[in-house]
Amino acid sequence: MQQFFSILGGMGTMATDSFIRILNQRTPAKNDQDYLNYILVNHATVPDRTTYLLDHSKTNFLPTLLEDVEQQNSLKPDFMVMVCNTAHYFYDELNAASDVPFLNMPEETVKEIKHKFPTAKRIGLAATQGTVASGVYQPIIKKAGYTEVDPTPAIQQKINDLIYTSIKEEQGHVDATLYHTILADMVQDMKVDAIILGCTELSLAEEKAPDHNYPVVDSQSTIADRTLELALKLRQERQAK
Structure with a gap:
């Protein structure tokens, strides 16, 4: 296969499934080839990313992801995207x-704030x-002002509880009441x-329980849009040659 990109996912699988679903739904297609x-x-x-970041004596996930990057390098994709916010702790090394x-993902998400809000x-x-x-997000947010x-x-x-108990343990089940309570608490209390x-499981919650009026910037939705934009841009450039 030529003219493709690589997605580093599985962190977790249900959230990655949500990313793929969103990406495909937003692709302007009238037939299979589109x-x-x-x-x-x-x-x-x-x-587990959080386990390591909270206790560096635990298994470091960077070597595993570096192996994935090297494998994809051998296939020569046009670009790569990783659909896990926490794993972006090692973005510089992977890049x-x-x-x-x-x-x-974090940089593109913070850029999206000024457009939405x-x-x-x-x-x-x-x-x-x-x-x-x-501190995956904090420096980027502060740098943006x-x-x-x-x-x-x-x-x-x-x-x-929402990420690990509701979504991860229950294979993608979203406790909509809990999700909306979190958003309400952040707006009202904070x-x-x-x-x-800033977690793809929360993005899954947003996909399945979007019936609220709270001001959210969804990292997974944002990176899906940026992925789509870049892939279509590269396709158009090749077709123009």
Whole structure:
């Protein structure tokens, strides 16, 4: 196969399934050949990202992902995208190992804030404990000129319950009431103007329970759009030659 991109996924699998579904639904296609060419690496056995980031004595997930990047390099994709926010802790190392452009989910998500909520100033981060504790998003949010607000311990526990108990343990089940409660707590208690969904399980929650009016910026939806834009741009450039 030629003219394709590679998706590093499986962290977790149900969230990756959501990304693929969104990507395909948004692709302007009238027949089979209009859809995008891509390789999905659903590497479900990548060591847990949060476990390592909270305790560096645990298994480091970077070597596993570097192997994935090297495997994809040998296939010569046009670009790579990784659909796990927490794994972007090692973005610089993975990007350096890649022979092709490697999209950055947190950076693209923060850029999306000004388009969706141009007057926003206080940005809440809803994510795994690993993402919050390791600073995957905070420097990018602050560099963009926003005030970054981490979840309170009580809200973080609710986020953990939604990610790990509701979605991961129950194979994609979304507790919509819990999800909406988290958003309400962040807006009302933390006084944020917008909320970054900085975990792809939370993106799955947004896909399945979008019936709310809270100001969310969905990282997975954003990176799906950027992936689609780049893939279509490259296709158009080749067709024009």
